[in-house]
Amino acid sequence: MVLEVKSLGLLEESLEVLEQSFQGMPAFEAKALGDRERDILLQVAERMQDNYPYPHPLYAGQMLKPPHPIARLAYMLSMWVNPNNHALDGGRASSALEKEAVAEIAEMFGWDKFLGHLTGGGTMANMEALWVSGRLHPGKRILASSMAHYTHGRISEVLQLPFTAVAADDQARMDMAALENELKKGDVGTVVVTLGTTGVGSVDPLHKVLELKKLYDFRVHVDSAYGGYFGLVDNLDDNAAIAYSKLDQVDSIVIDPHKHGLQPYGCGCILFSDASVGRFYKHDSPYTYFSSDDMHLGEITLECSRAGASAVALWATQKLLPLNRGGEFANGLADGRKAALELHKQLQDDPKYKTTFEPELDILIWAPDAKTTQEISQKSQALFDLAEKNHLHLALLELPLNLAKACWGDSVEYNSETVSCLRSTLMKPEHLEWIADIKRIMDESLAEI
Structure with missing residues (x-):
């Protein structure tokens, strides 16, 4: 499974603790959900299928990082009270x-x-x-x-x-x-x-x-x-x-x-x-x-x-996950940066690709090799489309020509106002373990162009 659901039992246990805050109040229970609500919720689930697989490591495009399970659970738990942090009487x-x-x-x-x-x-x-x-x-x-x-x-x-x-x-x-x-x-x-x-x-x-x-x-x-x-x-x-x-x-x-x-x-x-x-x-x-x-x-x-x-x-x-240097949270960030550096190095060593500047955080920009910026843009779009068909989800970026020239020098003919490149945000710690799969799918997709 891609979606984590085993933690839902913890939500029910936590709600029982929250319920204790209302002890001593007159009995009140909201109307239970029935078949109509079930049907609508299932329709919602079907409509929500029209999404990219953001939680999966093969989603390596935009800056979309899944919330931690404890964040999801704590958020849902609080929604049974629905606090408003504008004023203390609301939250x-x-x-x-x-x-x-x-x-x-x-x-x-x-x-x-x-x-x-x-x-x-x-x-x-x-x-x-x-x-x-x-x-x-x-x-x-x-x-x-x-x-x-x-x-x-x-x-x-x-x-x-x-x-x-x-x-x-x-x-x-x-x-x-x-x-x-x-x-x-x-x-x-x-x-x-x-x-x-x-x-x-x-x-x-x-x-x-x-x-x-x-x-x-x-x-x-x-x-x-x-x-x-x-x-x-x-x-x-x-x-x-x-x-x-x-x-x-x-x-x-x-x-x-x-x-x-x-x-x-x-x-x-x-x-x-x-x-x-x-x-x-x-x-x-x-x-x-x-x-x-x-x-x-x-x-x-x-x-x-x-x-x-x-x-x-x-x-x-x-x-x-305390905000400490050397802690679990910090190490997860460092793994994302390691993943970006590793993929950048592999692309830099591969003549089929052109790289730009070395990542400073966990975002990297690159493109398929070609002789002109127009051709690079066309191949970037084609690779973006083919990779998605092969379940690798990337992003595109319009790179200003002055930055492209700083990276590629006279190895390219600059015959467009900008150049379309591929962009990846490797912000999940798991990305580090999936670099080989990401590069393999990229290579296989590029071979189809």
């Missing part, structure tokens, strides 16, 4: 669990004083970071690498803040010379540093940005929605390792537990090193904050209703 227990879980994430970055909370995902978390930046530096520009997630430009537009994309170097990292040219203009409020771009997995040189901060007045926001946990591993290259070591010196950080953190969607997290930015969230509500004098999470978020289930699932996962 007392889950709010406490959120504060504890977020504090553990902050500690991973070296912060013991901070302001932070969970969000529905990285987009909302980044919006809060840039919203605070706009309050601190009204009207000043937001800068991010051209390889950064498109959400920063979109969010800046929503917030009516000017945005500029900074050129990337030949390793797909933010170019420091181009960044300083923008900083010299004197109108920059925030520089977004990406630790783990979602396209190619590149790590911007945070340490070099912090050196520029000594010369120019700007905030540093780190978007590590994808790559935030990799500071726990011990097999990073020098650029990535030193960048992660400087995270305690930035102004704000975004991380998505629903990516490498083994959580169900949606679970993002925003952290500010200066807790006093909470003043910008200050508001009053006539009905939601009456149950306690303690701080409600809704008083430090832009979102209102938020699933307390996300906090419950995250807390349970971090209790099982």
Whole structure:
């Protein structure tokens, strides 16, 4: 079986414990489900068959990592109560669990004083970071690498803040010379540093940005929605390792537990090193904050209703798999990176393929060998389609020509505006054991082109 179901017995046992909290109340039982509900649920199961096999190691395309079984169970368990972490009267227990879980994430970055909370995902978390930046530096520009997630430009537009994309170097990292040219203009409020771009997995040189901060007045926001946990591993290259070591010196950080953190969607997290930015969230509500004098999470978020289930699932996962260097969780991340490095090496040694830069995290980009970029794009699409028929699921990426030229030099004729390449996110620890199968299917599929 691909789907893990043996753990469902633990859910029933846990629900019996949860039921004890209602002892002493008048008897009440919701209407039992019957044949109609059964028929609809089976229809749902049939409709859900129209999916890629995300949990399987042969799914090696987009950044889709199955939640840990304990996260699924804890999430489902909490849904029998359905807590809302906007206010304590809607989610007392889950709010406490959120504060504890977020504090553990902050500690991973070296912060013991901070302001932070969970969000529905990285987009909302980044919006809060840039919203605070706009309050601190009204009207000043937001800068991010051209390889950064498109959400920063979109969010800046929503917030009516000017945005500029900074050129990337030949390793797909933010170019420091181009960044300083923008900083010299004197109108920059925030520089977004990406630790783990979602396209190619590149790590911007945070340490070099912090050196520029000594010369120019700007905030540093780190978007590590994808790559935030990799500071726990011990097999990073020098650029990535030193960048992660400087995270305690930035102004704000975004991380998505629903990516490498083994959580169900949606679970993002925003952290500010200066807790006093909470003043910008200050508001009053006539009905939601009456149950306690303690701080409600809704008083430090832009979102209102938020699933307390996300906090419950995250807390349970971090209790099982603490965020420690050298621990089981960190070793799983390291295995994904090992898998990416191993597949990159095998492709690099195989003349049938063209590789790009060595993976910095667990994403790699490559393409079938050909004489022109148009032909490479055509063969990449064909290999993508054939691999899927052979149960290997990859992804495609449009690589800018300047990055392609940096990798391939004059070995290719550049006769298109971009070049389609194949992309894999090897984020499951099991991928390391499946590299031989992945490469075999790729070779067999390529032979059919």
